[in-house]
Amino acid sequence: MxxxxxxxxxxxxxxxxxxxxxxxxxxxxxxxxxxAIEPLAETPEQRSLFLDLDRYAAVVVVSKPAARLGLERLDTYWPQPPLGPRWFSVGAATGALLEDYGLDARWPAGGDDSEALLALPAFREALAGHEPRVLILRGEGGREWLGEQLRARGVQVDALALYRRYCPDxxxxxxxxxxxxxxxxxxxxxxxxxxxxxxxxxxxxxxxxxxxxxxxxxxxxxxxxxxxxxxxxxxxxxxxxxxxxxxxxxxxxxxx
Structure with missing residues (x-):
């Protein structure tokens, strides 16, 4: 090589x-x-989503910046992580950040992409209940395809944009x-x-x-x-x- x-x-x-x-x-x-990564200012609507974490069947964290910024907000609003949602990441590196925080996170072993996450048995199991809700922690405009696929399967999806990416000059x-x-x-x-x-x-x-x-x-x-x-x-x-x-x-x- x-x-x-x-x-x-x-x-x-x-x-x-x-x-x-x-x-x-x-x-x-x-x-x-x-x-380059620029954190986004929190809006009242975004704060409301985070305060409702216990109502979700699953929380999907799509990147390491989303994990870092999302865990900061988890610290702010939830002294103890809520018991309701199961935590998932798209890749192992992001999942490791969630595990280091103390969350029981799962991610696909066969690929760091949305397709592999959708095929993950643990993810399917988490969404098997009645009218499941999923919160996606992401960058601005990220993982739109994942949200579309979940909605097509009858899942209620909320997306929380924590940062934006831009190209340096x-x-x-x-x-x-x-x-x-x-x-x-x-x-x-x-x-x-x-x-x-x-x-x-x-x-x-x-x-x-x-x-x-x-x-x-x-x-x-x-x-x-x-x-x-x-x-x-x-x-x-x-x-x-x-x-x-x-x-x-x-x-x-x-x-x-």
């Missing part, structure tokens, strides 16, 4: 953690964070210059929004990059979006974790 030289595009803190794991495996990476040509300077031969994105930011920042050079470099994505949905944006070599890691990326890298040789 040491032939890989990857461009990482996650938020800065996550880029640093992933880069360290890749370095331990002998893989060079270059971090260009294309998502970079000079034009930054992506191409970084790839050329460090001889990078693979691109890594962790979400559809990150992919969109990468394509926009690459500008006119995106078509060439998307046609030449392998693009590692976390889920089938992001893979479909990448193909719609013209990426020719899309690798679905079936998860956004470092372990999922490393497994995908092991399955294919690095480009010359």
């Amino acid at each position: 040491s032939g890989w030289r990857l461009l990482l595009t996650r938020p800065a803190e996550e880029c640093a953690a992933l880069a360290a794991t890749l370095a331990d495996a002998g893989i060079h990476s270059s971090s260009l964070p294309l998502l 970079y000079p034009p040509g930054t992506v191409h210059a970084r790839i050329m300077a460090e001889r990078l031969n693979g691109l890594v994105v962790s979400s559809g929004q990150g992919l969109q930011s990468l394509s926009e920042l690459a500008g006119e050079g995106w078509a060439e990059l998307a046609g030449r470099l392998p693009l590692f994505v976390p889920s089938p949905r992001v893979a479909r979006l990448a193909q719609e944006l013209g990426a020719r070599d899309v690798v679905d890691c079936r998860g956004a974790s470092a372990a999922a990326l490393l497994a995908a890298l092991r399955d294919r040789p690095a480009p010359a």
Whole structure:
């Protein structure tokens, strides 16, 4: 795997953690964070949702920022976590934050995505009661597909946006210059929004990059979006974790 030289595009803190794991495996990476996190101010409606936690069959936490910010509010409003809801995360890293807090959290082992969560037996069991309600802790506009799928199954869904993601400002040509300077031969994105930011920042050079470099994505949905944006070599890691990326890298040789 040491032939890989990857461009990482996650938020800065996550880029640093992933880069360290890749370095331990002998893989060079270059971090260009294309998502920054900004907590959102709490509204009265959002406060009301959190005070009603005990009325939900399940709480789904979709990311590490959602876990950190959601647990801060849990501390504020619930000295003891309510007994009603069961807690779920989309991925293991987010789930670990919930467990460290003391919650009995579950997550799918077969993939860090909404599809895997919907197939999780424990999640289905939690929603088996009469008129189940689910609260999704997320970023602004995140995991819309998950909410749509649950509503189609007769579940009442509330979404609580705790933060927004935005792309930091970079000079034009930054992506191409970084790839050329460090001889990078693979691109890594962790979400559809990150992919969109990468394509926009690459500008006119995106078509060439998307046609030449392998693009590692976390889920089938992001893979479909990448193909719609013209990426020719899309690798679905079936998860956004470092372990999922490393497994995908092991399955294919690095480009010359």
